[in-house]
Amino acid sequence: MPEAVETMDGWYCLHDLRKIDWTKWKKASEQERKEAVDELQKMLREWEEVSEARDGSHAFYSIMGQKADIILMILRPTMKELEEIELRFNKSKFAEFTTPSYSYVSVVELSKYMSKENDNPEDNPGVRARLKPKLPQWDHICFYPMDKRREGNDNWYMLPMDERRQLMYEHSLTGRKYAGEIKQIITGSMGFDDWEWSVTLFAKDVLQLKKIVYEMRFDVVSARYGEFGPFYVGNILKTDEIPAYLAV
Numbered sequence: 001m002p003e004a005v006e007t008m009d010g011w012y013c014l015h016d017l018r019k020i021d022w023t024k025w026k027k028a029s030e031q032e033r034k035e036a037v038d039e040l041q042k043m044l045r046e047w048e049e050v051s052e053a054r055d056g057s058h059a060f061y062s063i064m065g066q067k068a069d070i071i072l073m074i075l076r077p078t079m080k081e082l083e084e085i086e087l088r089f090n091k092s093k094f095a096e097f098t099t100p101s102y103s104y105v106s107v108v109e110l111s112k113y114m115s116k117e118n119d120n121p122e123d124n125p126g127v128r129a130r131l132k133p134k135l136p137q138w139d140h141i142c143f144y145p146m147d148k149r150r151e152g153n154d155n156w157y158m159l160p161m162d163e164r165r166q167l168m169y170e171h172s173l174t175g176r177k178y179a180g181e182i183k184q185i186i187t188g189s190m191g192f193d194d195w196e197w198s199v200t201l202f203a204k205d206v207l208q209l210k211k212i213v214y215e216m217r218f219d220v221v222s223a224r225y226g227e228f229g230p231f232y233v234g235n236i237l238k239t240d241e242i243p244a245y246l247a248v
């Protein structure tokens with residue numbers, strides 16, 4: 001039986017994607033809209049303090065196209081804290097003007113494919129920091145869930161560990177070419193959500209998102225074993241810019 005790779009798991013993660021009901025928003029009074037915007041900004045500023053204290057992190061972006069209007073990605077030490085945030089957002093005035101479009105529950109995950117025998121990567125401060133990452137506030141985000149295929153001869157879970165390690169190594173070489181251009185957060189979601197991993201990429205230049213995803217399609221691990229869910233791409237929505245974004 002092929003051996004499962006050990007994973008290291010960090011902060012819990014919620015991707016919360018919503019559509020804005022623009023008709024309802026436009027019909028609301030100016031006072032109501034102001035209350036909703038003020039409360040949303042207040043919540044985000046409180047979460048920025050949590051992030052400064054290194055007790056969690058979040059990202060707030062607008063989404064292109066009709067699949068969603070906004071994405072809130074939240075990282076917290078416990079699933080309970082994620083729930084508190086989800087509830088708080090749901091109970092806010094602004095949420096009255098949104099409808100859910102997609103959500104994803106997972107946990108920041110690093111695997112031990114690349115660790116050497118008898119190595120204890122958890123003792124490495126760099127690894128610990130990657131398990132509790134500060135999300136970069138770069139201009140663009142790309143989020144998608146994915147699986148590793150389990151079909152006939154293309155079954156990732158039947159491959160011996162050494163073969164999977166080699167394929168992951170090749171994957172990492174492609175990834176490293178994008179150092180400084182792309183920051184990736186991989187979260188594991190087996191038992192938590194409908195796909196096996198979520199991929200969240202941050203980029204300063206939006207085109208780099210297309211380039212890395214395209215180049216990785218040729219890595220055997222993606223070409224042969226990758227299956228992908230819906231892609232969401234968007235632009236940073238800074239707290240101060242929210243009034244302009246929502247102005248009608």
Ligand code: VOV
Binds near residue numbers: 178212
């Ligand atoms: C931005 C670059 C980048 C870099 C440097 C990078 C490197 C690495 C390393 C070293 C490792 C293994 C150890 C670990 O850290 O877990 C991984 C792991 C993983 N990756 Fe990756 N990845 C990148 C980027 C990157 C992208 C763009 C994708 C999506 C693939 C695509 O085709 O759309 C991806 C996927 C994954 C997944 C799903 C896993 C877990 C697979 C598993 O079976 O466990 N990843 N990844």
